[in-house]
Amino acid sequence: MKKEMIQVENLSKRYKLGTIGTGTLSHDLNGWWRRIRKQEDSFHNAGERILPAARGEYIWSLKEINFSVNQGEVFGVIGKNGAGKSTLLRIMSGITKPTTGAIRLGGRVASLLEVGTGFHPELTGRENVFLNGAILGMSKAEITRKFDEIIDFSGVKRYIDTPVKRYSSGMYVRLAFAVSAHLEPEILIVDEVLAVGDAEFQQKCLGKMKDVAFNHGRTILFVSHNIAAIKQLCSKAVLMEQGLQKAVGPVSDILEIYQAKPTDLFAGKRGDIPGNLPAYFTDWKLEGLHLTDYHSCYSRDNCTFSFGLWVQEYLQNCEVRMTIRYEGETLVVYASSMDNSGSKFSFLPGFYRVRFSFLLPVKQGSYHVEVGVLSLNKLLDSWASGTPLHVLDNYESHLSGALLKPETRFSIEEAIVEESITS
Template identity: 60%
Template sequence: MAEVVIQVEQLSKVYRLGTIGTGYLIQDLQRWWTTTVRKQQDPFFQLPGTHVSAGKSGQSQALWALQDLNFEVKRGEVWGIIGNNGAGKSTLLKIISRIIRPSHGIIRGKGKVSSLLEVGTGFHPELSGRENIFLSGYILGMSKREVQAKFDEIVAFSGVEHFLDTPVKRYSSGMYVRLAFAVAAHLEPDILIIDEVLAVGDAEFQKKCLGKMREVAHNQGRTILFVSHSMAAITSLCDHGLWLQQGQLKAQGTVGQVVNQYLVSTQQSNAKQSWNDPAQAPGNEHIRFKQVELIPQLVQPDAPLDIRTPLTVKFQFWNFTSDTVISTSMVLFSAGGECIFDVPSTATRFQAGIVSGECTIPGNFLNDGAYYISLYVIKDTTTSLFDYEHCLTFELEDYRGEIQWFGKWWGAVRPVFPFRLTQTEFSQLEARL
């Protein structure tokens, strides 16, 4: 059975907004002595349902960054921590890294921890890249001999060897994070903590970083905690997932299950509207819509919508005029209002009554992103009867499969066409090189 290297019990972190200190010097001294010297819980920490006297300025407003977290991480596991901005991900990593103390609860850890929580962690802008490698290494717990032993590997991985003696204040953000990650990744830590540092990297750097993290985790048996807003990167690298929402633990388990739950909860969708009374339905004296619905053809009911998912649009409307040639255009827009396509139906003669329509957008056609659909009902292919704008909205998540690049995929559409490479001629070029 694998050894537990991180154990979190009833972990909470609260911040007091608008007030620094308790309002009394004697209480501030007591707090400092209790929390800093004796390493005990803040005596003025207020748990829900308890009462603590307020200072001079009254009781301050409390912001719960984390609340009652409980989980265990075993040696060699790779955990992806996900959640919206402000969910408490970075606060949790800072507590595990011993940068800040929790307000309540217990956290136990075993082994050397290396953290990369922001671009250029531990760097001094006036020092060169060479000097900052040693400085950052010292801060992260390496000796001078260890840094020297790993120096060439760090420089080669970072790709900034031509700028090694240039002050890092002249580095781009990409160069900064390349060097910072290279130092952290070569420390041979027992626990490696990484917070959204791949966001500023290019495709080549992302591939190298993910490859290095896989090597550290799977080949060397080290533990990784990885925060990212790229669900493709999380699912590719991690085995376990932790979902935080407003400081609380929403879900934990296998990475696929947790990511699916998170995506389903965050996807903005207006997938169905229906009306029983024509007087209340959108339309006019010619047309009134009875129902519009977006039906995703999911392999599993709890799976999120992604670029592979076929989407069927079904609708019905009341037609109040007889012997009329009617067609409908289904127009798809991006969230920014860019028209992706306009698909017209065949023009058909209808009598008064209910008209039904259906159209399917195939999977592996649209790029990831947010979209909305508008339906336009047309008479005689020339005259507008009614325009139903913004009737359906949905959002598609990314999916990369075996592709190890996680930058933004170009284009409004992302079709899968037959496309292959074949060897048509053999030569001795490789031998000559």
């Protein structure tokens, strides 16, 4: 019988919304006494509406989560943005404590939650490798034995004696993952941070995770919006929604439940608008084609994919990415605004249409469209539309759905809000 490496029992996490305090004890006591007497708080601005959250409303980020993971398993955590996935991983990594419940871990834990986690920016790559190994409880001799293998996998050998504060986000992720995967923790926790890396490195990481789990008996907790990666790696998974555990079991069953959820409106409109995010997508459509359907094209058409994007605050160092998957699994197209020597850009608050244009030489079939926006290398919104792209047969193409890297052109402009979006 395999050993249970992770046990999560009735795990819950509660946060308090609104103002925690005024800054001084006397002001806090004065405000409390006025609220008891149903008087206006003198420390609020005149005419300011006091929302319920400002009076101490609580929100449950996680509520009664239960599952276990055996040694050598790759366990997937699935859910939309705001489902509680990152909170769960932060509790498991020891970054924050649960409100109720408990987590029992059967070994050393290495976490890869965001770019630069566990790295000291002033230290070199070499020094950070030894620092991370020491944190995991490894001796200097153990780390030295693995050092060359770590550097070869990361591909940053030339810069290993450079302070990591001068690394790009991709170099950060390469080295961080190499350290976590090679320093032999019993439990490896991986969040969506791999989305920062390029497609080739992502495949390399997936292969390494499969190797350390199946051939070395380590346990991996893997969070991803990439359904193909979840299906490829994981044997079991948990589906989360708004902090609740909706289902747990074999990954094929969980993915069937997840993909059957009605998350979008018809005709490319988004059904679950996440209005609390700094930026979010609202819709997608094809432009410039002589078709009555805005979500169909012919094989080998030159396609322009247009996405509506609401930006609610000033954002800098932004990047937009899109993927197209055949039947929701095989990655066919990966495109980025950084392609063809593109550079990162800033957004002012407003509504925009962002566009990708490229030749689409794929066979007839149904394809799933996903788009994401990043700022300062942090994923702000990722939307997998429920409206598929239908590619019609023009009897010219015999290509199967396979990975493509087409030459793309990216453009952006501030747009007038369409009435159908706000209705």
